[in-house]
Amino acid sequence: MSDQLLFKIDELKASVEGKEILKGINLEIKGGEIHAIMGPNGTGKSTLASAIMGHPKYEVTDGSVTLNGEDVLEMEVDERARAGLFLAMQYPSEITGVTNADFMRSALNARRGEGNDISLIKFIRQMEGKMKDLEMDPQFMHRYLNEGFSGGEKKRNEILQMTMLEPKLCILDEIDSGLDIDALRIVANGVNSMRSPERGFLIITHYQRLLDYITPDFVHVMMQGRVVKSGGPELAQRLEKDGYDWIKEELGIEDETVGQEDEFQVPMNTSGPKF
Ligand SMILES: Nc1ncnc2c1ncn2[C@@H]1O[C@H](COP(=O)(O)OP(=O)(O)OP(=O)(O)O)[C@@H](O)[C@H]1O
Numbered sequence: 001m002s003d004q005l006l007f008k009i010d011e012l013k014a015s016v017e018g019k020e021i022l023k024g025i026n027l028e029i030k031g032g033e034i035h036a037i038m039g040p041n042g043t044g045k046s047t048l049a050s051a052i053m054g055h056p057k058y059e060v061t062d063g064s065v066t067l068n069g070e071d072v073l074e075m076e077v078d079e080r081a082r083a084g085l086f087l088a089m090q091y092p093s094e095i096t097g098v099t100n101a102d103f104m105r106s107a108l109n110a111r112r113g114e115g116n117d118i119s120l121i122k123f124i125r126q127m128e129g130k131m132k133d134l135e136m137d138p139q140f141m142h143r144y145l146n147e148g149f150s151g152g153e154k155k156r157n158e159i160l161q162m163t164m165l166e167p168k169l170c171i172l173d174e175i176d177s178g179l180d181i182d183a184l185r186i187v188a189n190g191v192n193s194m195r196s197p198e199r200g201f202l203i204i205t206h207y208q209r210l211l212d213y214i215t216p217d218f219v220h221v222m223m224q225g226r227v228v229k230s231g232g233p234e235l236a237q238r239l240e241k242d243g244y245d246w247i248k249e250e251l252g253i254e255d256e257t258v259g260q261e262d263e264f265q266v267p268m269n270t271s272g273p274k275f
């Protein structure tokens, strides 16, 4: 592990459709570190990932995000990718008409910068090699991106992109969901093989199971759009055993979700207003 601060989130606040979801997130990742983010459903984890990547739906209203000291929030989405941010999405999109290889090559060339395109031969060799490491069938090179991929195949393909692009900060949102036991091990090997003193990981997961394979340096728990608890790997083990109620008790809260409080709910079996 290096002592170099790689990535810093300071008091980040973000809204979606006028509702504040992130309410002041603070996080520091040094080179070489793996941070896991856990937390119940609907507490803002994926929103944090989207806000960091610059998804247009998520409006950052306050705070700062820096990668190697550079202001991430000032960058366009493509600049963020070029600067070395990568997100493996919880629900990867399907893109008909664009093959996996075409997509990968464009992404890689964009990351390498103008005038520095990878040669076709080198690209194919590299992609084939990485696919082999991830035990992916070569046919996935020529299939349309994610179209008809099984849940596990999509997740493996996200890891393929990560290993090809060699990002500085890898955000993995529920990379373990839908993976069978063998695929979980393969994906974890992919992540572990990428560990380096210049690279950091932010791994969003619900389960200790993934962390059996990828040992985090820190574990953070999100509730109500904030990081409410941080610890080492033992925190994830306690959550697996005891769930989240003890943290909610410590905080004195009943509802851990975020963004629901102003919602107008029509009671069941009564004639609410008609829209
Ligand atoms: N694009 C969006 N439009 C409307 N609401 C959104 C949007 N994105 C997030 N939200 C709301 O923000 C809240 C937090 O969602 P988020 O996806 O960040 O939760 P999460 O912690 O990732 O949950 P999970 O563990 O279920 O994936 C939810 O109430 C969600 O409905």
Ligand SMILES: [Mg+2]
Binding pocket: 045, 046, 047, 090, 173
């Ligand atoms: Mg999520």
